[in-house]
Amino acid sequence: MTEPHFTGDKRAIEVKSVSKSFGAYQALKSVSFDIGSNEFFTMLGPSGCGKTTLLRMLAGFESPDAGSILLNGKEVVAIPPHKRRVNTVFQSYALFPHMTLEQNVAYGLENLGWEQGRIKTRVGEMLERVHMGPMARRKPAQLSGGQRQRIALARALAPEPEVLLLDEPLSALDLKLRQAMRDELRTLQRDTGITFVFVTHDQEEALDMSDRIAVLGGGEVQQIGTPAEIYEEPVNRFVADFVGETNFLDVEVLDTTGREATSARPLAFPSPCRQPAQR
Numbered sequence: 001m002t003e004p005h006f007t008g009d010k011r012a013i014e015v016k017s018v019s020k021s022f023g024a025y026q027a028l029k030s031v032s033f034d035i036g037s038n039e040f041f042t043m044l045g046p047s048g049c050g051k052t053t054l055l056r057m058l059a060g061f062e063s064p065d066a067g068s069i070l071l072n073g074k075e076v077v078a079i080p081p082h083k084r085r086v087n088t089v090f091q092s093y094a095l096f097p098h099m100t101l102e103q104n105v106a107y108g109l110e111n112l113g114w115e116q117g118r119i120k121t122r123v124g125e126m127l128e129r130v131h132m133g134p135m136a137r138r139k140p141a142q143l144s145g146g147q148r149q150r151i152a153l154a155r156a157l158a159p160e161p162e163v164l165l166l167d168e169p170l171s172a173l174d175l176k177l178r179q180a181m182r183d184e185l186r187t188l189q190r191d192t193g194i195t196f197v198f199v200t201h202d203q204e205e206a207l208d209m210s211d212r213i214a215v216l217g218g219g220e221v222q223q224i225g226t227p228a229e230i231y232e233e234p235v236n237r238f239v240a241d242f243v244g245e246t247n248f249l250d251v252e253v254l255d256t257t258g259r260e261a262t263s264a265r266p267l268a269f270p271s272p273c274r275q276p277a278q279r
């Protein structure tokens, strides 16, 4: 496991020694990392590695068995989801089918008690931002998958959350649309300055969009780093295998003088497994 190494000044999220079991199965094993304010941070890993469980904990839908979670310096484990300034975008969009698009976007603002004039302005702004202004009066059933995902984003961003959680939001879209939405998500994150925590099992998506990536495997953080660090300097075989296109070779190890290594003269390696990778 690698140590988190966020070096910016402001931490939006601190996950400290978080563990979680479901019955006898330990889904998360003392996981720790920090996410910086304004970061596009991705949790990447294969199915079952615990990434959705972690995301649900950040949202407040799940509690850790041990450890703590801080949002902007404040412990939130005991705080219910609606009292955290955190919103989630789901793969399934979760739009209200009987409401128009503008009503969908307004819904959360009404619940927060915003005044009607302010809601109208904010809904207009958000629909424009996701290029859906002309369709404001439509209902979700009249939209394509990509358009529904844009409305889900507008709805989640409208109340100006401190953190936006995105749970595999692109996986229901076709390949071409997925690529376009990656760019849009990145632009939205940069323009709004909101911390995005993105969950995916898609390596390319993670490498393409993220400021930093946490690679999860077996309920543990295997490595945290920038896309270049993760891709070019995987710290172990798991990361090299999951993230890169790698060939693993059985080799006979010789020292620098070309003699065979012996136990009396052990060789040192820079990291447990370093695979030169090319994009």
Ligand SMILES: Nc1ncnc2c1ncn2[C@@H]1O[C@H](COP(=O)(O)OP(=O)(O)OP(=O)(O)O)[C@@H](O)[C@H]1O
Residues within 6 Å of the ligand: 022, 027, 045, 046, 047, 048, 049, 050, 051, 052, 053, 054, 201
């Ligand atoms: N409520 C639950 N009850 C029992 N086991 C659960 C529950 N939630 C998650 N798990 C188990 O915990 C492990 C981690 O699940 P999690 O959903 O976090 O994985 P994931 O990495 O998001 O996988 P996927 O990409 O398939 O959604 C899995 O083995 C899963 O079966």
